[in-house]
Amino acid sequence: MSLADSDRELVVEELGREPSRAEAALFENLWSEHCAYRSSRPLLSAFESEGERVVIGPGDDAAVIALPERADDDAGDGANEGTGATESGDGSRTCITMGIESHNHPSYVDPFDGAATGVGGIVRDTLSMGAYPIALADSLYFGEFGREHSRYLLEGVVEGISHYGNCIGVPTVAGSVDFHADYEGNPLVNVACVGLTNEERLVTAEAQEPGNKLVLVGNATGRDGLGGASFASEDLAEDAETEDRPAVQVGDPYAEKLLIEANEQLVDEGLIESARDLGAAGLGGASSELVAKGGLGAEIELERVHQREPNMSALEILLAESQERMCYEVDPENVDRVREIAERFDLGCSVIGDVTDGNYVCTHQDETVVDVDAHFLGEGAPMNDLPAAEPAQPDTDLPDADLEDAFDAVVSSPSTASKRWVYRQYDHEVGVRTSVGPGDDAAIIAIREANTGLAISSGAAPNWTAAAPYEGARAVALENATNIAATGATPLAAVDCLNGGNPEKSDVYGAFTGIVDGLADMCATLSTPVVGGNVSLYNDSVAGPIPPTPTLAMVGTKPGYDAPSLSVQAADESELLLVGDRALDGDDEVFSLGGSEYLAQFDGSDRFPALPSAPAELVETLAAVADDDATLAVHDVSHGGLAVALAEMVTDDAGLDVSIPASDPLGALFHEQPGRALIQTDSPAAVREAFDGIAPVVSLGSATDDGTLTLSVGDDQVTIAADEIRERRATIETELA
Structure with a gap:
């Protein structure tokens, strides 16, 4: 580890002397991109983070959002044993916490421990706010599925997430999995956590008063994870899997479970004035940030730290990222x-x-090894002023393909195929709150304390943002909101994990700037505050930079805990409607296939499709229609286009007979304009009336009872049974069985 010359000059000027070895290491880690956001912080003011329900926004370990209270006789009357949150009886509002973090580089070096400790870290961020963790969402990105190394990483990451999450008893209910060639040298593991608390139980990471004690609780400190923050702020080297192994932490989920329950009792008894979990930069990062936020300082005797290894140096005690510590x-x-x-x-x-x-x-050992101003240590890093090149727009190159061949290729693509192999390894029902689990458009968690259903969606779309960073990021935000609305919920708040390559490359930084602005603009349009997040840059390797990847984890609320079915129902009088498809609105359709899985499969390019003209009204109306008694099924249309959405709705007991009014079968079936939904309803006239002036509504056909998808577009037709669709969509499960 070494402090950059320009940074050392600033430190020497501030201290009036050369920094000690421990001080230099602290500055290197806390002034790293991973901790100080030196390249991204100037961009983050684009996000609107305030709102009437935002209790605590960006800057703490997790954000806090107050839930709408719904009056009902079944709302509950107090404590719910084992859930962590109670109604305080004094009128304080029930709240959730939201946080998200990345563990990208560690998951490349050691997929199991890298992913597992990513879960542990975001759960402890939840604990430090005085909340009890109730749900996890993971969004994962790997290189091409056909490569053996990508499958190795996938298996290790999923095993690490499932092991840690299952052991601590927090359900993993939502997320995404994508494959793209540019993640080959640098996978992404983004994990979000939702916690439950109320305003009376809130704790922050801001030290309160001189004279209070700093107490370290949890596992003993070892030498694992040394320099993890600086490691996360560099490109991955070719030998990273061996040379950087010491920078990866090793988790103990059973200790984390004990820490969760101990933290709960500490909060219940009001024993904590402030808290910070030990993550990046270890004890030095957590303790200095804690007192800096309160405008205070600290005196710490490092030999008092309980240690699991003998003869640890001051630097090792300060910077080790041993897990399960608060x-x-x-x-x-x-x-x-x-x-x-x-x-x-x-x-x-x-x-x-x-x-x-x-x-x-x-x-x-009675020697002063660190003596610095805490605020300068935490906030003194200078921001980078980097050039940003405007991303080039792709030329239009539309490959031709047989409709049936294209249908098979897109439906069976690992990125659009079933993710059942992944989520069946997660316990998504522990905690008895999960009403709708993984595999649907969004998960729903029952928040009985507020008589509210909490919908959760998480993910990005690397094909979209690689093709058009700004428009693709706007589409990612709209896509998550549409997922929420398809369950009958309205968006409440979001957190983001902004992943990019080496920002010192102008084209990479230009694309990163595009995803920040695009995500911020659409979330503002949707009146959905972005209340926190994480930035992960230097996701670059010998294989090149990753696609700009703006993972968004969004929550919404609804009355009750149920959602309309994603699968079509065998109902004679119902009609299947497509809402929001701009290209089918009239006789002059023009389909844009930019960012689509079809182009990824058949090697082509095109401009990104235009988004709906009234996205906020569309999302609000879709949520209302989804909650209507006449609605039988709702399914968001996104990755893989109509072809994949229709295939996912068919079951052994109910099929679809669909006719799409378009002269371009490939464009109609495979374009991926977000903000669309399929609605099966007993009252099509009411749906048309609801969306009048907001979004186009097109009738596609009706349900059948033969378990077959019959798909007609112009003179072309595809007919396929539900069991054949399942077989084609089981790509991941089949290959990894």
Whole structure:
């Protein structure tokens, strides 16, 4: 590890002396791109993060959002044992926390531990807000599925997520999996967590008062994960899998489960003044950031930290990223009770120092190894002023293909095929809150404390943002909102994980700027505040940069906990309608296939499709229609276009007879304009009336009872049974069985 010359000059000027070895390492890690957002922070002001329900926005370990309270006799009357959140009885609002983080480089070096500790870290971010974790969503991106190394990474990452999440008893209910050649040298693992609390139980990462104690609770500190923050801020080298292994943390989910329950009791008893989980830059990062946010300092005796390895140096104790650890600010008179609770849950507990009104000072064996201003350490990194080149627009190159061959290729593509192999390894029902689980447009979690259903959607679309960063990112936001609306919920808030390559390359930084602006613009249009997030840059390797990837995790709320079926129902009098397809609106249709799986399969390019003209009204109306009693089924249309959406709706008991009024079969079936939905309804006239002036509504056909999809476009026709569709869509399961 070494501090850059320009940064060292600033540090020397501030300190009036050369930094110690421990100080230089702290500055290197806390001023890294991973911690300081030196290249991205100037762009993040584009996001609107305020709203009437935003209790705590960006800047803390997780955001806090107040849920709408719905009056009902069945709303519940108090504590729900084992859920963590209770109605306080004093009128405080029920809240959720939202957070998201990346563990990209560690998951390339060690897929199992890299992904597992990503889950552990975002769960501890939830704990530090005084919340109980109730749901996880993971969005995963790998190289081409046909490559053995991509499958190796996929299997290891999924195993790591399932092992950790299942062991700690937090359901993984939503997410996405995408494959793209440009992730071959650098996969992405983005994990979001939703927690439950209320306003009376909130804790923040802002130190409160000099004289309070700093208490470290959890696993012992070892030498794993040293320099993880700086490692995450560099391109992956060709030998990263061997040379960077020490920078990857090793998780212990059973200790995390004990930490979850201990944290819950500490919060219930009001013993915590502030909290920060130990993640990037370890104890040095957590403790300095905690006091810096309060405008305070600290005096820490590093030898007091409970350690699992002998003879650890001051630098190792400060920067090790050993997992399952929390740093608490505790009133001196509550320290003994905190220690008792830690011992009850078989967790280590060390009183390591005091909050002060001076500098951030660390000693080791009576030697001062760190003495710096905490605010300068946490906030003093200069921002980068980088050139951004406008991404080139692709030329139009539309390959021709036989309709049936194209249908098979797109429906069976690993990116659009069933992800059942992935999510069946996750326990998505633990906690008895999951009403709609993975495999649907969005998951729904029952928040009985507020008598509210919470819909969760998470993902991005690398084909979209690779083709058109700005428009593709706008489409990602609209796509997640449409997923939420298809369950009958209205969007409430979102967090993002902005992944990009090396920002020092002007074309990469230009594309990254595009996804930031695109995501921000559409979320603002949807009146959905972006309340927090994570930035991961330097996702670049010898294979080249990743596609700009703006993962968005969005939540919405609805009355009740149910959703219309995604699958078509065998109902004689019903009609299948397509809502929102701009290209089918009139006789002069022009289909844009940019960013589509069809072009990925058949090697072509085109401009990105135009988005709906009234996206906010479309989402609001779709949510209302989805919740109507006359609606039998709703399914969002996105990746793979109409072909994939229709294939996913057919079951052994109910089929579809569909006729698409278009002269271009390939364009009609495979373009991926977001903001579209298929609606099976008993009242088509009411649906048309609801969307009048908002979005076009086209009748496609009706349900059958033969379990077959009959698809006619002009003179072309595809007929395929539900069991054959399942077989084609089982690509991942078949290959990995």
